[in-house]
Amino acid sequence: MAPMTQAVAAVGLRRRRIPDWVWxxxxxxxxxxxxxxAWESYKAIGRATGGTIPxxxxxxxVRPDNSSMPHVVDIFGALFRPVSRARDADLLxxxxxxxxxxxxxxxxxxxxxxxxxxxxxGALFARSRLLERGLMxxxxxxxxxxxxxxxxxxxxxxxxxxxxxxxxxxxxxxEAGFSxxxxxxxxxxxxxxxxxxxxxxxxxPTAVELMRSYAASESQILWKLRLPASLPYLFTxxxxxxxxxxxxxxxxxxxxxLGDGLGRSLLTFSYYYISGPPKLYAAIxxxxxxxxxxxxxxxxxxxxxxxxxxxxxxxxxPLVVQEAVExxxx
Amino acid sequence: MKTRKRRVAALLTLTVxxxxxxxxxxxxxxxxxSAAELTPIKLQLQWVTQAQFAGYFxxxxxxxxxxxxxxxxxxxxxxxxxxxxxxxxGQAEFxxxxxxxxxxxxxxxxxxxxxxxxxxxxxxxxxxWADSGITSPSDWEGKKVGTWGxxxxxxxxxxxxxxxxxxxxxxxxxxxxxxxxxxxIDAAEAMTYNEYAxxxxxxxxxxxxxxxxxDLSVIDFNDIGTAMLQDAVWVNxxxxxxxxxxxxxxxxxxxxxxxxxxxxxxFDECVQIVLDNGPTLGASHQAWQLxxxxxxxxxxxxxxxxxxxxxxxxxVTVATGQGVIQAAPPEGSYRSDLAxxxxxxxxxxxxxxxxxxxxxxxxxxxxxxx
Numbered sequence: 176m177a178p179m180t181q182a183v184a185a186v187g188l189r190r191r192r193i194p195d196w197v198w199x200x201x202x203x204x205x206x207x208x209x210x211x212x213a214w215e216s217y218k219a220i221g222r223a224t225g226g227t228i229p230x231x232x233x234x235x236x237v238r239p240d241n242s243s244m245p246h247v248v249d250i251f252g253a254l255f256r257p258v259s260r261a262r263d264a265d266l267l268x269x270x271x272x273x274x275x276x277x278x279x280x281x282x283x284x285x286x287x288x289x290x291x292x293x294x295x296x297g298a299l300f301a302r303s304r305l306l307e308r309g310l311m312x313x314x315x316x317x318x319x320x321x322x323x324x325x326x327x328x329x330x331x332x333x334x335x336x337x338x339x340x341x342x343x344x345x346x347x348x349x350e351a352g353f354s355x356x357x358x359x360x361x362x363x364x365x366x367x368x369x370x371x372x373x374x375x376x377x378x379x380p381t382a383v384e385l386m387r388s389y390a391a392s393e394s395q396i397l398w399k400l401r402l403p404a405s406l407p408y409l410f411t412x413x414x415x416x417x418x419x420x421x422x423x424x425x426x427x428x429x430x431x432x433l434g435d436g437l438g439r440s441l442l443t444f445s446y447y448y449i450s451g452p453p454k455l456y457a458a459i460x461x462x463x464x465x466x467x468x469x470x471x472x473x474x475x476x477x478x479x480x481x482x483x484x485x486x487x488x489x490x491x492x493p494l495v496v497q498e499a500v501e502x503x504x505x
Numbered sequence: 506m507k508t509r510k511r512r513v514a515a516l517l518t519l520t521v522x523x524x525x526x527x528x529x530x531x532x533x534x535x536x537x538x539s540a541a542e543l544t545p546i547k548l549q550l551q552w553v554t555q556a557q558f559a560g561y562f563x564x565x566x567x568x569x570x571x572x573x574x575x576x577x578x579x580x581x582x583x584x585x586x587x588x589x590x591x592x593x594x595g596q597a598e599f600x601x602x603x604x605x606x607x608x609x610x611x612x613x614x615x616x617x618x619x620x621x622x623x624x625x626x627x628x629x630x631x632x633x634w635a636d637s638g639i640t641s642p643s644d645w646e647g648k649k650v651g652t653w654g655x656x657x658x659x660x661x662x663x664x665x666x667x668x669x670x671x672x673x674x675x676x677x678x679x680x681x682x683x684x685x686x687x688x689x690i691d692a693a694e695a696m697t698y699n700e701y702a703x704x705x706x707x708x709x710x711x712x713x714x715x716x717x718x719x720d721l722s723v724i725d726f727n728d729i730g731t732a733m734l735q736d737a738v739w740v741n742x743x744x745x746x747x748x749x750x751x752x753x754x755x756x757x758x759x760x761x762x763x764x765x766x767x768x769x770x771x772f773d774e775c776v777q778i779v780l781d782n783g784p785t786l787g788a789s790h791q792a793w794q795l796x797x798x799x800x801x802x803x804x805x806x807x808x809x810x811x812x813x814x815x816x817x818x819x820x821v822t823v824a825t826g827q828g829v830i831q832a833a834p835p836e837g838s839y840r841s842d843l844a845x846x847x848x849x850x851x852x853x854x855x856x857x858x859x860x861x862x863x864x865x866x867x868x869x870x871x872x873x874x875x
Contacts, residue, residue: 238687240710242683242686242707258784258785259780259784259785259786259787259788259875260787260788260789260871260875261777261780261788262777262780264780264784264788265784270784270785326585327585327586331594331596334591334596335594335596429583429584429585430583430584430585430586431583432580432581432582432583432586433581433583434553434554434581434782434783439553439583439785440785442553442583442584443553443783443785443786444785446553446680446681447703447786447787447790447874448681448683449681449682449683449686449703449704449706449707450703450706450707450787450790450873450874451787451873451874451875
């Protein structure tokens with residue numbers, strides 16, 4: 176018994192000395208290095224066997240040459256070289272980060288609109304089973320239509336002046352940029368609708384009935400009981416939506432005919448792929464980093480809103496109700 | 506018990522903060538300050554910024570449009586953008602399109618008119634490796650011949666018919682030269698100003714040096730006689746018929762032609778203008794492209810933008826022969842009077858509008874076109 180306790184204590188001590196984020200960073204780096212090594216060994220094996228799976232005549236699924244799979248070093252090297260030999264050419268990473276900021280602007284506007292619309296729908300459905308049954312199939316269907324088909328349509332609407340200009344300017348966008356935000360919102364609202372509906376329905380029926388018995392109005396039940404209870408669900412959805420909004424913005428930028436943004440960079444680099452494969456991969460890395468950054472921001476917001484102990488109290492439904500009822504009594 | 510309210514408030518504040526930060530970071534706020542006396546005009550390109558459209562970017566940069574009283578916005582092309590449709594629906598006054606593609610749109614009721622045939626010849630090639638021995642369309646017998654499809658294949662299919670060859674297989678190639686570079690096809694479609702250069706920017710794995718023109722064998726559709734006219738300025742016939750718009754169109758052509766003359770006579774400066782508008786582009790690739798584009802425009806014996814009726818007839822013959830269009834387009838599908846008027850006034854200013862003494866440059870490509 177004693178040695179085991181000691182071991183547990185030792186682990187506990189080690190945990191305390193090295194903070195959690197260090198472990199996370201180490202794990203992230205280790206996985207990254209592992210993936211890079213796998214990539215490079217695939218290339219090395221491919222070169223050694225002349226492009227076949229070892230000891231067989233079966234061709235490798237992806238050609239191991241430098242145009243199909245550039246070296247990891249070249250990809251990161253490309254980031255820190257000027258994008259072209261033109262006068263005043265930016266470093267690729269500088270150019271991509273500038274474009275990432277532009278894309279994030281559009282994605283964030285889409286995220287905001289999409290989340291509000293999603294939560295609104297969720298709240299509506301939570302209130303009325305009839306509306307839920309009637310509208311939910313359309314909401315689900317909206318997500319089965321490929322974005323590629325919808326994006327050009329939204330861009331054409333934007334081009335013919337569908338968006339009120341005060342709204343466009345309120346977000347510091349232009350018409351085409353706002354179209355991109357709308358496309359991004361289209362991809363964003365769905366997870367928020369589904370999760371806010373679940374979250375708003377999550378309080379125990381007895382809790383709701385207790386609120387009713389104290390003559391709480393439906394809107395009081397929504398704001399004091401349902402909304403706080405839905406927060407954990409909501410934040411899960413917002414994290415999914417954050418990545419979706421970036422994807423939506425990038426796809427939206429392809430038909431929008433805008434001169435900037437990550438979508439345009441990806442399009443240009445894939446168009447000129449053969450003359451510089453590492454650049455496309457570099458652009459993909461920056462796109463991924465943008466998504467990660469956005470999710471991290473939402474996670475940060477989650478931590479601020481749901482401070483320590485909040486989650487535990489939320490599970491403790493009677494306490495929530497008690498608090499809500501106390502507030503009502505005041 | 507106010508903590509929960511505060512939390513909800515914090516959530517809302519954060520959301521708003523997100524939006525504000527995002528808004529503040531973005532730098533593509535709409536510019537509302539256009540001079541009141543300029544006529545706003547939109548030009549729809551076929552694709553993203555590149556030297557193929559250099560003359561128009563130069564005309565904006567050098568203020569040629571502003572001199573004519575026009576405030577021209579250049580709309581870049583992108584995936585799924587069809588300039589003919591943009592012009593037909595009135596979202597842009599001017600659009601660039603290849604002649605056969607616009608004629609197809611016209612059969613579908615687009616109602617477009619070619620008012621400036623800027624490119625006087627076709628830039629399409631069918632490229633093979635020199636060691637394949639393919640030097641004429643007859644050599645495609647039994648070979649794998651690539652094309653992009655989507656309306657880019659008609660010069661090729663007309664040549665196949667003309668030479669009465671039975672190709673092994675027609676392969677749909679992606680918009681790059683990887684299939685040829687990997688020797689998965691024997692001949693690949695390429696534009697002189699783009700994909701052909703991409704091969705010359707790639708490293709030969711055997712020598713470790715860039716491929717050279719000697720490694721390649723090129724079939725030029727201009728020589729074969731199945732070439733079709735490409736980039737032209739198109740407008741909506743209904744728009745043009747409205748009073749005052751012919752004047753706007755002539756002014757637009759004047760300034761655009763001036764831009765192209767600028768790019769012929771100020772080569773390096775023009776390349777720089779393109780790179781300023783498209784910072785992701787490779788410098789030597791764009792220099793190569795501008796040089797090739799200049800070759801497609803100059804010389805223009807009757808003046809830049811003025812239609813060569815023989816080439817129009819050849820384009821129509823190939824297009825009807827290949828079933829691209831059902832019937833020959835009606836009279837008035839192109840008109841040269843506006844371009845002629847623009848050319849005459851530029852000549853009066855002492856500008857060389859035919860480029861009879863034009864000599865292309867020698868452009869050295871860097872690896873990757875950088």
